[in-house]
Amino acid sequence: MLWQLGLTTLAAFGAWKWSSSQEQTISYAGIAIPPQAVVIDPRAYNVLGEHGSFRQNSFTEFFNPTNTSPPFFQIFHPEFLRVLGDRPTIRTIASRPGTIFAHEAPVWFPESDEVFFGSHCQGPEGWRDCRGNNFMSKISMREVKDAVRAAGTKYGAPLNITVTQLETPEVRQKTWGATGPYRSSLILINSGNVDHPSSLALMNPAPPYNVTVLFDNYYGRQFNSLNDGKIHPKSHKIFVTDPTYGFLQHFREPPTLHNQVYRFDPDTGHVRVVSDELIRPNGLAFSADGNTAYVADTGAAIGFHGRNQTLPATIYEFDVNPKTQVFENKRVFAYIDAGVPDGIQLDKFGNVYSSCGDGVHVWNHDGVLIGKFFVGQVSCNIVFAGDGNLIILSGDQVFLAEVAAGGIKLAYP
Ligand SMILES: *[C@@H]1O[C@H](CO)[C@@H](O)[C@H](O)[C@H]1NC(C)=O
Ligand SMILES: *[C@@H]1O[C@H](CO)[C@@H](O)[C@H](O)[C@H]1NC(C)=O
Ligand SMILES: *[C@@H]1O[C@H](CO)[C@@H](O)[C@H](O)[C@H]1NC(C)=O
Numbered sequence: 001m002l003w004q005l006g007l008t009t010l011a012a013f014g015a016w017k018w019s020s021s022q023e024q025t026i027s028y029a030g031i032a033i034p035p036q037a038v039v040i041d042p043r044a045y046n047v048l049g050e051h052g053s054f055r056q057n058s059f060t061e062f063f064n065p066t067n068t069s070p071p072f073f074q075i076f077h078p079e080f081l082r083v084l085g086d087r088p089t090i091r092t093i094a095s096r097p098g099t100i101f102a103h104e105a106p107v108w109f110p111e112s113d114e115v116f117f118g119s120h121c122q123g124p125e126g127w128r129d130c131r132g133n134n135f136m137s138k139i140s141m142r143e144v145k146d147a148v149r150a151a152g153t154k155y156g157a158p159l160n161i162t163v164t165q166l167e168t169p170e171v172r173q174k175t176w177g178a179t180g181p182y183r184s185s186l187i188l189i190n191s192g193n194v195d196h197p198s199s200l201a202l203m204n205p206a207p208p209y210n211v212t213v214l215f216d217n218y219y220g221r222q223f224n225s226l227n228d229g230k231i232h233p234k235s236h237k238i239f240v241t242d243p244t245y246g247f248l249q250h251f252r253e254p255p256t257l258h259n260q261v262y263r264f265d266p267d268t269g270h271v272r273v274v275s276d277e278l279i280r281p282n283g284l285a286f287s288a289d290g291n292t293a294y295v296a297d298t299g300a301a302i303g304f305h306g307r308n309q310t311l312p313a314t315i316y317e318f319d320v321n322p323k324t325q326v327f328e329n330k331r332v333f334a335y336i337d338a339g340v341p342d343g344i345q346l347d348k349f350g351n352v353y354s355s356c357g358d359g360v361h362v363w364n365h366d367g368v369l370i371g372k373f374f375v376g377q378v379s380c381n382i383v384f385a386g387d388g389n390l391i392i393l394s395g396d397q398v399f400l401a402e403v404a405a406g407g408i409k410l411a412y413p
Helices: 002-007 010-016 079-084 141-151
Strands: 026-028 031-033 037-039 072-075 089-095 104-109 114-118 136-140 175-182 185-190 199-203 211-215 228-231 238-242 260-264 271-275 281-286 292-297 314-320 327-335 344-346 352-356 359-363 369-374 381-384 389-394 397-402
Touching (some): 072 079, 079 369, 089 141, 104 185, 104 381, 136 141, 141 397, 260 281, 271 327, 281 344, 281 352, 292 327, 292 344, 327 352, 327 359, 344 381, 352 389
Parallel strands (some): 037 072, 104 175
Antiparallel strands (some): 026 031, 072 369, 114 136, 185 199, 228 238, 238 260, 314 327, 352 359, 359 369, 381 389
């Protein structure tokens, strides 16, 4: 209802842009628009007209009709205001120009209040050179919070906190996913390399960062390149996706398995397939009750072989069979308008977040796009580091969004 009121005169939605010289909150028809935010009424762009400028490419041209400089919040629906709260901020907290140090595998370790993550390929050519291992780093949320406090009320003022690169064992090769913690260790999903199998492993979050591999084969065959995963909130079994990106980025041998989602039982060692219905299964998350699974299909991204916009860039929703935990009743949850959906997280309101081509997109439970954390470049993964702190990995930068939302439980016994 509130939204209806707010929309009646939204023809000039550009007028809602927050200017960095202002500190006050702009309110319109009862909706308080926080700093660093723009409101975009879908109806204001439903007709672009015969001379409209249409996008050709979702990977290189983004939807930013207010032409606002990133990072900022795009509000498509008033439900996003609940996610943001009254005084949200979004800013860079660490940057390494020219180095994809913050690519994937973010995981928060609550005990030390640190966030761990992995780089992309380590070679001098970054994305073009995937022969070496990637490296893992960590940041301290205590240092982040101190730096944010010191920056005061300067909304979005960029910071550059300490990034500590870790010495990790050789067996950890190309960590593309992480979650947990699980039994006080981080869960790592390692894509592997030409001479190292893909694996699911535990890593000690303290020095010497020792690693124990839980599995690295399906009854003798290597996985394609394990990519991402989560612990199921009820059964505590570990679910992982296995697309062929290692081969498509020239660091794995030709695949020998169908692209699938697997369930691993850490107690019995059993592994089984729970879904074979996706072209390139990528990010994965469960609803808090464990009854629903969300899986990203990044079919449209074909590694070094380019992109095909007619293939899925889609998050699918499944029922999780209560007995077998097979993913059933596949249906579209959201089709991404910028790049492909990569990592997925849920917040405590039941909203679904995914890192995409221009930042992080947020949908409500019904799959309606309610807002974006628009950073203007690819984000591959995200994690809540406690209530109110969303960490956004974006290649050569890490962003922090301070919001009202918090994540759901990812850690298990
Ligand atoms: C942030 O600090 C790192 C390490 O000192 C440095 O390499 C990097 O260039 C800094 N970023 C910016 C934007 O200055
Ligand atoms: C790391 O090593 C310690 C000491 O040997 C051991 O207790 C722990 O289980 C190991 N953790 C992992 C994840 O390998
Ligand atoms: C894109 O994918 C579709 C569906 O698989 C296929 O028919 C088409 O040839 C592909 N286009 C290109 C340019 O590869």
